[in-house]
Amino acid sequence: MSDFSDNIRLVLPFKAEYVSIARLTASGVANRVGFDIETIEDIKVAVAEVCNKLVNEGYRSEGNYIITFNILPGKVVISFNSSDEAVKLVFNNEEDELGISIINAFMDDVKLYPGTGCILTMTKAIDEGAFADGK
Amino acid sequence: MTSELIVREELYTDYVKVTLIGEIDIYTAQTLKDKLYGIVESNRMDLRIDCSGLNYIDSTGLGIFVGVLKKTRLYEKNIYMDKLKDNIRKLFVITGLDKLFIIE
Numbered sequence: 001m002s003d004f005s006d007n008i009r010l011v012l013p014f015k016a017e018y019v020s021i022a023r024l025t026a027s028g029v030a031n032r033v034g035f036d037i038e039t040i041e042d043i044k045v046a047v048a049e050v051c052n053k054l055v056n057e058g059y060r061s062e063g064n065y066i067i068t069f070n071i072l073p074g075k076v077v078i079s080f081n082s083s084d085e086a087v088k089l090v091f092n093n094e095e096d097e098l099g100i101s102i103i104n105a106f107m108d109d110v111k112l113y114p115g116t117g118c119i120l121t122m123t124k125a126i127d128e129g130a131f132a133d134g135k
Numbered sequence: 136m137t138s139e140l141i142v143r144e145e146l147y148t149d150y151v152k153v154t155l156i157g158e159i160d161i162y163t164a165q166t167l168k169d170k171l172y173g174i175v176e177s178n179r180m181d182l183r184i185d186c187s188g189l190n191y192i193d194s195t196g197l198g199i200f201v202g203v204l205k206k207t208r209l210y211e212k213n214i215y216m217d218k219l220k221d222n223i224r225k226l227f228v229i230t231g232l233d234k235l236f237i238i239e
Contacts, residue, residue: 016162020138023160023191041222048193052161098194098230105229 008069012051014058014084019051022067026078029069033076034126042106043076043124049099050080050120058086065119075125081118091120138162138191142170150181150215156188159196167196171203179210187218197232204235215239 010025012018026047030040047067054065063084070077091100091112103110107122140163143154151174159167175182182203204214215237219227227233 016160017137019161020158038222045191045193045222045226048160052193052195055161095198098197101230102194102226 006071008071010067010069011064012067013064014055014061014086016055016059019048019055022051023048025067025069029071029076030124033071034074035124039124039126043078046103046106046122046124047078049103050122053091053096053099054080054082054087054119058082058084061086075123077121077123079118079121083117087119140166141188142167144170144174146178150183151178152183152185154185154188158191159189159199160191160193161195164195164199168199168202171199172206175203175206175210175212179212181212181215182207183215183217185217186220186223189220189223192223192226194230197226197230200236201232213237 008025008029010022012022023044026044027040030043035043051065051067058065061084063082063086065080065082065084065087068079068081070079092114103122107124109121109123111121113119113121138158138160140155140157140159143156145152145154153171153174155167157163171182200214200216207214216227217239219238224233224238227236227238
């Protein structure tokens with residue numbers, strides 16, 4: 001079971017009008033993994049928050065950013081990558097506070113990698129306890 | 136595949152009712168900002184925002200509400216958020232904004 005891992009990759013320009021595509025993809029992937037509707041909504045918002053920040057940083061750039069959904073049993077690892085110089089640093093301003101607080105509240109594990117090609121990874125696992133409780 | 140937002144405005148004797156239908160995200164946020172700032176500036180009354188048709192919001196939209204609230208407070212007025220869906224109410228709670236707005 002542990003060797004099962006699929007990747008879904010989305011390449012997007014730094015443009016606000018395409019963030020909704022990232023949201024839709026995130027919903028589809030989260031649904032595939034087996035999350036409940038409320039958690040699917042949370043993952044969708046968390047993905048959009050990162051996209052918003054990347055678009056705000058990189059909107060002058062012609063480049064792209066890549067969202068990779070790594071699907072594992074009962075879990076998804078979402079990573080954001082870009083080789084574009086414009087988006088090396090993210091979530092380092094005071095006005096990012098709302099966005100990062102939402103991401104941290106909704107995802108299990110959020111890691112920032114400032115100054116590298118991989119910008120951020122975040123993980124969400126199905127809460128097995130919730131299933132055991134019959135919720 | 137772009138998000139859509141409809142903003143409707145109705146003027147009552149002591150407040151303005153704003154109905155939001157659709158999604159508030161980074162793409163539709165500027166429209167919302169322009170409309171709400173315009174409404175506050177030209178009426179200087181309480182805002183009652185009907186969110187029953189609002190399906191999605193993120194920090195971009197929440198930030199705009201905070202900006203509009205600052206402006207309404209200058210005129211000693213308030214913002215009432217009505218009929219929030221659960222997913223949106225949750226965002227107000229986790230960001231602490233439920234303490235700033237009157238959520239009904």
